[in-house]
Amino acid sequence: MIDELDEALRELLVREIPISGGDVEISFDQPRREWSSRLSRPTINLFMHDVRENNKLRTQQPFFDTVITGDGASVSRNSFRIDVHYMITAWTTDPADEHRLLSRVLMAFLRHMELPDDLDDGTLSNDGQFAVLLKVSQYENVINPREMWAALDNEMRPSVDLIATISINPFEPLLVPLVTETQFGFGQVTGSQNRDQDGGYAVGTFSTSTYHTVAGVVRGVNLDERIAVEILEIAVPVTVYSNGSFVIERVREGDYTLVVWTAEGERSEHPISVPSDDGLIEVFAS
Known part of the structure; x- marks a missing residue:
């Protein structure tokens, strides 16, 4: 050099x-x-x-x-x-x-x-x-x-x-590799707590709640212009980046409708599942 x-x-x-x-x-x-x-x-x-x-x-x-x-x-x-x-x-x-x-x-x-x-x-x-x-x-x-x-x-x-x-x-x-999903869960113990034969605690009921953060990308749009993404059913933050990729945070498992807004005001709906079988959620907006 x-x-x-x-x-x-x-x-x-x-x-x-x-x-x-x-x-x-x-x-x-x-x-x-x-x-x-x-x-x-x-x-x-x-x-x-x-x-x-x-x-x-x-x-x-x-x-x-x-x-x-x-x-x-x-x-x-x-x-x-x-x-x-x-x-x-x-x-x-x-x-x-x-x-x-x-x-x-x-x-x-x-x-x-x-x-x-x-x-x-x-x-x-x-x-x-x-x-x-x-x-x-x-x-x-x-x-x-x-x-x-x-x-x-x-x-x-x-x-x-x-x-x-x-x-x-x-x-x-x-x-x-691209990280496309993270999972966060927490639980609550209910019922009696008694010592079991191994010295641990035997609990009556253990309920859990799981939230996902998933990543995706919007195809078929002009990336030089700003686009917006939202979930129709719930109000969760959706961060959209300049390359068309987006992140959905703190959403439960299930089926949802992803809404994409272009800079011209055109609206398109796309069914998605959380978590996605393919890892990365891809939607094609025209």
Whole structure:
């Protein structure tokens, strides 16, 4: 993934500076003394020296993202936002040319606070969920340049700092079946309560009541417009979602009439059973 970021940054610089005919080389090497001594033409070097999570961009939303599909749901973990730090240097024999190259690099990244969409196939942005952010010459964590160049065993040179923030999700989405029904029951004990021979309580009568929450979907309607769903026989809350799915809560077992209202005021009735033999209640409204 980082190698794809390298290639995207290379293409951005070639386009923006611009560079043609191989007049200037773009590399991603460690700028050690041995490397710089072998350079034979002007070079822009992007040295990646740090990779860490951007804690400020951690989402405050739920840890997992759920997308309802036709026959279930896709559950995926939220992406990690990763900062990739580059130290950009220019290498020429003339300091004026070096400063000119650095100026063009700086202007190129200042024109783009985000990586252009055509340079990312979705790998760096988690399929377009988050843009690839580019921050140039913004030192959040100041690095002592003397220590950096001493570690590289090379002479100190002017540099431009770049932070590219990419999105990484190492986990595959989990496909889970759609929950179409839940059942809730409670009971009441009546009559005498006496100890039985096993030491427990023997009760006279145990009555129960059971309520269901069922899910369904309305087919054959324009989902761009709002629809309403109700149960003709009883007043129970019916939640309708933008994809035509609905949820009926706290309803007893039995046969009912489902009424669908379209945005144009058209009304249709559909017999349903709770619980449904097929699990998901499907009605076709024309």
